[in-house]
Amino acid sequence: MAVLQRIRNFFVPPAIEPEIIIPAPADTVYEIKILNDKHIDEVWKLNQRCFRVGENYTRGTFNYLISLPTTLSYRIITLDNVMVGFIFVTLMEDGTAHLTTIGVAPEHRQRGLAQQMLLHIEDALRRREISMICLEVRVGNLSAQNLYRKMDYAVMQRLKKYYNNGEDGYLMVKSLI
Ligand SMILES: CC(C)(COP(=O)(O)OP(=O)(O)OC[C@H]1O[C@@H](n2cnc3c(N)ncnc32)[C@H](O)[C@@H]1OP(=O)(O)O)[C@@H](O)C(=O)NCCC(=O)NCCS
Structure with a gap:
């Protein structure tokens, strides 16, 4: 039995215990700062709490993005300097921008932090x-779609099987003029 269990564990990855989310204190004070190569470990760890396995970026991807002169990246920190949000945008050759990734720590969500980061980065782009800024979002990611719609992003196209797991995406666009 022990051998069978070991073989089964080899093929089936152990289930990840869902994280218990205790909301951060309501009076938490936040600040937006630039995110640079000193913050790679912290952003990589936070992105693993924001996205499911297979949907999150590797440390190498963050290293690469930050090394590009065409990347704009910001983080949201608390007063004790803990990163609780991140946003990455890539400047494209055609003069537009692409929202690469955005995430907010679960215990700090629904407090306007993603909106704040988007407004901040849109000002930097202007x-x-x-x-113009564009992005892709999973058809199943309703909270992100609500966020983008609230921020005046419009769906331009449905992207068939855009993601690795075969899920469709939406291409969303916002004019910054
Ligand atoms: C999507 C995400 C970044 C939103 O961050 P947030 O800081 O909680 O968002 P905000 O508080 O700024 O919310 C702004 C709007 O987004 C929408 N929204 C945010 N969370 C939502 C939720 N759980 N359900 C429905 N709508 C939601 C609402 O329209 C909200 O406006 P409202 O507060 O007036 O209702 C966050 O949920 C997250 O990190 N998710 C995992 C990573 C991810 O999916 N990133 C986007 C990839 S495309």
Whole structure:
């Protein structure tokens, strides 16, 4: 039996215990700062709490994104300097921008932090005279879609089997003019 169990464990990854989320204190004070190569470990760990296995970025991807001169990245921190949110945008050759990833720690969600990061990065793009930002979102990710719709992003196209697991995506776009 022990051998059978060991073989089964080899093929079936152990179930990950769902995280118990205790909301952060309501009076938590937040600040937006630039995210750079000093923050790779912290953003990599936070992205693993924000996205499911297979949907999250590797440390190598964050290393690569931060090394690009065309990446704009910001983090939200608490007063004790703990990262609780991140946003990455890539400047494209055609003068538009692409929202690469955004995440907020579960215990700090639904407090306007993602909205705050989007507004911040959109202002940074306008200062660079970027007139349009686009993104892709899973059709099943309703909270993110609500966020983007609230921020005036519009669905331009349904992307068939866009994600690794075969899930469709939406291409969403916002004019910054
Ligand atoms: C999507 C995500 C970034 C939103 O972060 P957040 O800080 O909680 O969002 P905000 O508090 O700024 O919410 C802004 C709006 O988004 C929508 N929204 C956010 N969370 C929602 C939820 N759980 N259910 C429904 N709508 C939600 C609402 O329209 C909300 O406006 P409202 O507060 O007036 O209702 C966060 O849930 C997250 O990190 N998810 C996992 C990572 C992810 O999916 N990233 C996007 C990939 S495309």
